[in-house]
Amino acid sequence: MEQLVIKNLHVSVEGKEILKGLDLTFNKGDILALLGPNGHGKSTLFNAIMGHPRYKITEGSITIDGEDLLAMSVDERSKKGLFMAFQNPPEVSGVENMDFFKQIINSHQKENIKLFDFYNKLKKGYEEVNLSEDMNTRHLNEGFSGGEKKRNEILQMLLLNPELVLLDEIDSGLDVDALQLISKAINKQTDKGSSFIVISHYARLYSLIKPNRAAIMVDGKIVVDGGTDLIKKVDEQGYDWIRKELGISLKKEEDKPIVLESCALNKAVK
Amino acid sequence: MKELVVNSIDQIRHVEKGNETYGIDVTCGAIHFDITVEENASLRLEIIRIKNPVCPAKLDGKINLRRNAKLEVVMVDFNKEDIDVDIHSNLQEGAKASYKVAATSSGKAKKVFNFHMFHLDPRTTSSVKMAGVLTDEAELHFLGTSDIFKGSVKANTRQEGKIADLSTSGKAEVSPILNIDENDVVASHGAALGKVPDASLFYMMSRGLTKKEATSLLTIGYLKPYVMEISDSNIRNRLLGYVEERGFIDD
Numbered sequence: 001m002e003q004l005v006i007k008n009l010h011v012s013v014e015g016k017e018i019l020k021g022l023d024l025t026f027n028k029g030d031i032l033a034l035l036g037p038n039g040h041g042k043s044t045l046f047n048a049i050m051g052h053p054r055y056k057i058t059e060g061s062i063t064i065d066g067e068d069l070l071a072m073s074v075d076e077r078s079k080k081g082l083f084m085a086f087q088n089p090p091e092v093s094g095v096e097n098m099d100f101f102k103q104i105i106n107s108h109q110k111e112n113i114k115l116f117d118f119y120n121k122l123k124k125g126y127e128e129v130n131l132s133e134d135m136n137t138r139h140l141n142e143g144f145s146g147g148e149k150k151r152n153e154i155l156q157m158l159l160l161n162p163e164l165v166l167l168d169e170i171d172s173g174l175d176v177d178a179l180q181l182i183s184k185a186i187n188k189q190t191d192k193g194s195s196f197i198v199i200s201h202y203a204r205l206y207s208l209i210k211p212n213r214a215a216i217m218v219d220g221k222i223v224v225d226g227g228t229d230l231i232k233k234v235d236e237q238g239y240d241w242i243r244k245e246l247g248i249s250l251k252k253e254e255d256k257p258i259v260l261e262s263c264a265l266n267k268a269v270k
Numbered sequence: 271m272k273e274l275v276v277n278s279i280d281q282i283r284h285v286e287k288g289n290e291t292y293g294i295d296v297t298c299g300a301i302h303f304d305i306t307v308e309e310n311a312s313l314r315l316e317i318i319r320i321k322n323p324v325c326p327a328k329l330d331g332k333i334n335l336r337r338n339a340k341l342e343v344v345m346v347d348f349n350k351e352d353i354d355v356d357i358h359s360n361l362q363e364g365a366k367a368s369y370k371v372a373a374t375s376s377g378k379a380k381k382v383f384n385f386h387m388f389h390l391d392p393r394t395t396s397s398v399k400m401a402g403v404l405t406d407e408a409e410l411h412f413l414g415t416s417d418i419f420k421g422s423v424k425a426n427t428r429q430e431g432k433i434a435d436l437s438t439s440g441k442a443e444v445s446p447i448l449n450i451d452e453n454d455v456v457a458s459h460g461a462a463l464g465k466v467p468d469a470s471l472f473y474m475m476s477r478g479l480t481k482k483e484a485t486s487l488l489t490i491g492y493l494k495p496y497v498m499e500i501s502d503s504n505i506r507n508r509l510l511g512y513v514e515e516r517g518f519i520d521d
Contacts, residue, residue: 078478092474094488104477
């Protein structure tokens with residue numbers, strides 16, 4: 001992937017518009033810190049990029065090296081080199097971790113991986129995220145602790161070696177040691193040439209993985225796109241300065257007070 | 271332990287003593303059987319129905335378990351045609367019966383599995399576990415009934431079934447029934463029916479699996495534990511091949 005371009009993206013979930021005309025150009029090698037208050041559409045953006053069927057694109061485009069990403073199925077996007085580490089990975093009962101890992105690796109290459117290579121790769125992966133190989137026979141994410149789930153996500157990133165990684169609050173629920181470990185794995189992946197978009201509410205993760213740019217999302221749009229000094233500013237001051245300095249309201253449109261007439265009208269209709 | 275392969279289950283009549291294991295390939299037509307397992311003896315039946323020949327089958331019969339007799343039945347059915355199974359188990363004092371069933375139902379097949387456990391005496395134990403995958407316009411019915419008669423103290427029964435419904439317009443039914451006429455017993459049932467959850471599917475596809483591959487992997491997870499129960503490794507591998515060739519779901 002050389003470039004991902006998002007233009008005027010509008011996304012609705014169950015009829016409610018979350019993204020309201022988002023523009024973003026992302027280049028190979030970028031590590032973007034994606035900031036913004038809770039509930040303003042950051043995870044929605046990730047799900048839209050990855051192709052979650054619940055997230056309906058009503059307007060706009062996403063292209064990857066000029067190709068229409070939105071026309072691709074979810075698995076095709078993965079094969080294009082996209083990877084999303086889920087904020088809440090689902091528990092998939094009945095599917096053993098190891099069977100799943102083998103199959104996702106095979107789905108990314110022409111010939112099936114040799115068993116010997118697979119075991120070696122897997123062993124190394126487990127070591128890097130400090131998970132026990134006992135996980136192999138456990139069902140995918142089933143009964144995993146919060147931290148184990150996050151490590152399992154990073155393990156899959158290592159196995160698939162994706163070009164663009166979307167990290168959705170990978171640091172939530174991790175203790176300090178685990179955070180160090182995960183950051184190390186991310187940095188190693190960066191060295192391999194992968195690009196990252198990273199959602200986190202904490203400056204600590206960003207200080208460990210060193211983004212080169214930062215953007216702030218408010219009410220379904222990117223309102224500030226700039227340097228990494230934004231991270232420090234948000235960490236120290238929160239988001240209120242956006243309203244003061246840039247005159248942008250932090251309220252979502254639907255949160256704005258309802259005018260009396262419409263309230264009265266609703267009542268009358270009932 | 272005696273291990274035998276018989277063409278048809280109706281060739282088995284009597285288990286006098288010790289342990290007997292039979293591998294049975296159910297092919298076509300109606301089969302009726304009546305088996306008695308004597309005191310302290312045990313019987314294991316591994317009943318399979320592979321893909322070929324494609325033809326309907328009907329299996330009904332009765333298994334009488336004398337005092338402290340033990341019965342284990344494993345049944346795996348991947349045939350594309352109808353099957354109608356109706357087996358009654360009569361448990362005398364201290365007898366134990368376990369049924370484990372895995373089935374796929376595809377095309378326009380109608381498959382009915384009905385296991386009726388009669389707890390006639392104290393300290394009788396029964397367990398019925400069924401797992402299935404439904405596709406196309408097929409039907410799959412998991413029916414199980416446990417009757418615990420008065421005086422059968424310390425009886426223990428479990429009836430459970432789950433079906434992964436991947437069908438377009440199929441019919442899935444899991445209906446465990448417990449009829450209990452004694453207070454001092456342990457009885458439970460469980461039923462699960464469902465489409466593959468969208469969240470699991472999206473997750474697996476986001477890692478590069480096609481919808482077909484993801485669904486297949488999920489259904490393998492459903493059926494594999496039952497197939498692993500088959501003791502003959504050749505047959506087991508052949509059945510695993512069916513499960514893993516992902517022949518159940520079309521894109």
